[in-house]
Amino acid sequence: MLLPASQQFSKIIPTVILLFAYILAFYFLSLSVTKLPLSIVYGSWAGLGVFSVAILSYVFYDETYSWQAIIGLFMIVIGVSLVNIYRA
Known part of the structure; x- marks a missing residue:
């Protein structure tokens, strides 16, 4: 949902939030796979x-x-x- 807001990664704040959200999502995905x-x-x-x-x-x-x-x-x-x- 933040990808359009980042305007092709030219807006710093939405881009940083987007990257953090992806990292967090994959972290929780990896935790789920262990259970x-x-x-x-x-x-x-x-x-x-x-x-x-x-x-x-x-x-x-x-x-x-x-x-x-x-x-x-x-x-x-x-x-x-x-x-x-x-x-x-």
Whole structure:
């Protein structure tokens, strides 16, 4: 979400916050992998990342979505939930 605000890394403050957020996210991802299977962690990371960016883009950048896209986003959430509930 900070990538557009950094304006191709020309704005220092959003760029520094962006880099810190990426480092923090990968740190927590590496912690998660020590406790859970990689397939579960990565699937959840990817799916919920897409969902979160879509929601935040709607709120902060006024993006619009078709009803098909909205159904797809909810299917991502349902899929990630099912994988986490019924993991082996």
